[in-house]
Amino acid sequence: MKSTPIDQLTEAQARAEHQKLGDEIAAHDRRYYQEDAPTVSDADYDALRRRYDEIEQAFPQLRSADSLSRKVGSAPSQKFGKVKHAVPMLSLGNVFSDEEVHEFVGRVKRFLGLKDDAPLAFTSEPKIDGLSCSLRYERGELVQAATRGDGFEGEDVTANVRTIREIPHRLKGEAPAVFEARGEVYMNRADFAKLNEAQAEAGRMIYANPRNSAAGSLRQIDANVTAQRPLRFFAYAWGEVSDLPAKTQGGMLDFLHRAGFKTNPLTRVCRNAEQMIAHYREIEEKRSSLGYDIDGIVYKVDDLALQDRLGFVSRAPRWAVAHKFPAERARTVLRDIEIQVGRTGALTPVARLEPVTVGGVVVQNATLHNADEIERKDIRIGDTVVIQRAGDVIPQVVEVVLEKRPRAGLPKYEFPTKCPVCGSAVVQEKDEKGAMDVVRRCTGGLTCPAQAIERLKHFCSRLAMDIEGLGDRQIELFYEKGLVRQPADIFTLQKRMERGEFDLREWEGFGETSVRNLFASIEQRRRIPVNRFVYALGIRRIGETNARRLARHFGTFDALRACARKATEGSEQRAEINDIDGVGDVVAEAVADFFLEDHNETAIDALLREVQPLPMEEVASDSPVAGKTIVFTGSLERLTRDEAKAQADRFGAKVSGSVSKKTDLVVAGPGAGSKLTKAQELGIEVISEDEWFRRTGQG
Numbered sequence: 044m045k046s047t048p049i050d051q052l053t054e055a056q057a058r059a060e061h062q063k064l065g066d067e068i069a070a071h072d073r074r075y076y077q078e079d080a081p082t083v084s085d086a087d088y089d090a091l092r093r094r095y096d097e098i099e100q101a102f103p104q105l106r107s108a109d110s111l112s113r114k115v116g117s118a119p120s121q122k123f124g125k126v127k128h129a130v131p132m133l134s135l136g137n138v139f140s141d142e143e144v145h146e147f148v149g150r151v152k153r154f155l156g157l158k159d160d161a162p163l164a165f166t167s168e169p170k171i172d173g174l175s176c177s178l179r180y181e182r183g184e185l186v187q188a189a190t191r192g193d194g195f196e197g198e199d200v201t202a203n204v205r206t207i208r209e210i211p212h213r214l215k216g217e218a219p220a221v222f223e224a225r226g227e228v229y230m231n232r233a234d235f236a237k238l239n240e241a242q243a244e245a246g247r248m249i250y251a252n253p254r255n256s257a258a259g260s261l262r263q264i265d266a267n268v269t270a271q272r273p274l275r276f277f278a279y280a281w282g283e284v285s286d287l288p289a290k291t292q293g294g295m296l297d298f299l300h301r302a303g304f305k306t307n308p309l310t311r312v313c314r315n316a317e318q319m320i321a322h323y324r325e326i327e328e329k330r331s332s333l334g335y336d337i338d339g340i341v342y343k344v345d346d347l348a349l350q351d352r353l354g355f356v357s358r359a360p361r362w363a364v365a366h367k368f369p370a371e372r373a374r375t376v377l378r379d380i381e382i383q384v385g386r387t388g389a390l391t392p393v394a395r396l397e398p399v400t401v402g403g404v405v406v407q408n409a410t411l412h413n414a415d416e417i418e419r420k421d422i423r424i425g426d427t428v429v430i431q432r433a434g435d436v437i438p439q440v441v442e443v444v445l446e447k448r449p450r451a452g453l454p455k456y457e458f459p460t461k462c463p464v465c466g467s468a469v470v471q472e473k474d475e476k477g478a479m480d481v482v483r484r485c486t487g488g489l490t491c492p493a494q495a496i497e498r499l500k501h502f503c504s505r506l507a508m509d510i511e512g513l514g515d516r517q518i519e520l521f522y523e524k525g526l527v528r529q530p531a532d533i534f535t536l537q538k539r540m541e542r543g544e545f546d547l548r549e550w551e552g553f554g555e556t557s558v559r560n561l562f563a564s565i566e567q568r569r570r571i572p573v574n575r576f577v578y579a580l581g582i583r584r585i586g587e588t589n590a591r592r593l594a595r596h597f598g599t600f601d602a603l604r605a606c607a608r609k610a611t612e613g614s615e616q617r618a619e620i621n622d623i624d625g626v627g628d629v630v631a632e633a634v635a636d637f638f639l640e641d642h643n644e645t646a647i648d649a650l651l652r653e654v655q656p657l658p659m660e661e662v663a664s665d666s667p668v669a670g671k672t673i674v675f676t677g678s679l680e681r682l683t684r685d686e687a688k689a690q691a692d693r694f695g696a697k698v699s700g701s702v703s704k705k706t707d708l709v710v711a712g713p714g715a716g717s718k719l720t721k722a723q724e725l726g727i728e729v730i731s732e733d734e735w736f737r738r739t740g741q742g
């Protein structure tokens with residue numbers, strides 16, 4: 044709907060619209076700040092807010108005491124204790140165009156009585172898309188952490204914040220007696236995607252984007268849950284400070300950095316609007332490759348004395364402004380909804396789209412999450428939909444453009460009640476708390492080809508059996524041709540070929556050499572650490588960590604199996620699994636369920652005739668790195684981090700994320716920083732990636 048230009052509104056119309064917008068914005072604020080579940084994009088929200096402010100500017104009489112322009116965010120929720128901010132945590136005004144940046148600079152200069160061409164420095168900082176937090180340090184010790192809340196009063200999240208590794212418990216060096224550091228708690232895109240995967244697998248809430256995920260993770264009643272979440276922090280501001288350690292914004296950022304905080308490395312000092320705009324463009328280009336979400340650039344007058352003179356207007360400082368990026372959204376037509384069946388039978392709807400460019404990337408597929416999401420958004424095949432690259436990783440369908448739905452209508456989408464691959468019934472299970480799980484699952488188990496193929500892929504994957512040459516494509520092909528239906532079949536391939544049952548060398552894409560290499564890499568995996576073996580089985584809820592826990596506890600696969608087979612509900616065996624550190628009810632039940640299933644037992648028997656799981660302590664005890672604690676740092680060129688970890692594991696070494704006296708060896712790649720320095724300080728041996736390959740006998 045096109046809105047009436049402000050100057051054509053009558054006062055009555057203005058009052059009505061102002062009221063309506065106010066209600067709407069307040070509802071969005073509540074969803075955003077209290078429920079961590081917004082229903083509009085930032086751009087749409089900004090547009091509402093803008094119109095609201097413009098109406099108020101034209102009709103100042105509408106500006107009552109409870110006007111939203113006097114508030115920031117919304118009242119703190121009831122879950123946490125309240126904290127009054129000694130210095131309010133205010134918000135920022137937004138600009139969207141180059142012209143408005145020039146206007147901002149002009150406005151600041153006029154206010155300060157400077158000439159238009161007088162030099163004036165601004166910091167130009169990425170605007171991190173997370174949630175702001177105020178951290179109070181007294182005599183250098185972290186004593187309290189609070190969210191922004193309504194800007195005046197926030198929530199006490201001290202216990203949760205203490206679990207964030209990037210937030211120091213004690214400031215480094217000399218610090219003022221009272222120092223409130225402020226900044227953004229956020230989540231990396233990759234960490235967000237991983238978390239959502241785990242959430243989906245466990246049937247728990249899926250977060251819409253990294254920001255909601257960070258907010259939801261920080262505002263957990265149980266700080267132990269927060270501790271499991273990969274939260275990060277960038278410092279960029281401060282609240283109450285007994286003695287300012289610097290005279291400029293840039294100097295304060297340096298201080299924050301010295302005190303032990305991360306500050307954003309892309310921050311620059313600019314001397315005029317042109318430089319600010321150039322920096323904005325440069326960051327906009329880099330935006331999708333940063334690894335975390337930013338939604339604009341914040342320009343701040345560098346000189347703190349000038350900031351003081353400029354002061355605030357209602358809810359925002361006069362000395363700063365946010366230059367927002369356009370939202371990465373686009374409209375396109377939903378051609379079809381395809382259902383993918385995962386390893387554990389979870390059905391995931393995927394949108395097949397008319398290709399469209401979103402933020403410079405062509406998008407053809409988008410996630411629809413689950414049946415409930417489709418239902419809630421009433422998404423129908425043939426609809427025009429809004430696509431957003433959430434966290435710039437997995438595109439998602441935000442909403443339907445209802446005006447574009449054909450007049451004759453479209454049939455409502457019916458989520459399948461039978462597995463589209465094997466035809467088995469689809470069920471909706473209850474989650475841990477007895478509530479209906481959002482995930483629908485195929486009940487076909489291994490009789491469902493999709494599940495069987497996904498399990499085989501998992502079995503061969505890098506962190507599991509790590510069989511080189513058996514990628515997704517080969518597995519699909521072997522399954523289709525009936526050569527490999529269960530894990531054990533992989534190990535009999537060569538024998539069967541030698542018996543003349545088939546000849547892989549004649550298949551397209553397989554030559555003499557590749558077949559020889561494939562068989563060689565299969566042979567290498569006949570002996571495998573038990574933890575990897577357990578992980579490879581693809582038991583529900585048994586990721587790498589849980590597999591390790593089980594392996595460590597039981598020592599051998601036979602011991603684990605013997606216990607798990609008897610682990611019916613209420614049994615002593617169930618309690619034993621349940622009691623393993625880090626394993627709980629839900630995991631114990633999943634383990635028991637797996638081993639109580641006949642077809643899994645048969646598959647395991649067949650597999651054990653081919654593969655020997657090695658007790659964990661025996662793992663490569665002859666390797667020169669066995670039993671050592673290793674830290675990988677800097678950028679590795681031949682290995683991904685996952686691979687490095689898997690290799691260390693294979694050679695019996697333990698990987699740690701930080702360097703301490705307990706570290707035995709540091710493998711450093713280019714760009715290694717503080718960990719390398721620390722290793723050198725502690726006199727720990729540092730080697731290159733190539734040397735790592737040599738030492739572990741990999742050439």
Ligand code: IVH
Pocket residue numbers: 132133134135168169170171172173174175191227279280341360363365
């Ligand atoms: S300065 C008084 N700097 O943006 C000004 N804010 O819309 C205080 N934000 O509440 C804010 N990155 O959550 C500032 N480099 C940055 C920022 C930043 C992200 C967030 C912050 C703030 C919101 C304002």
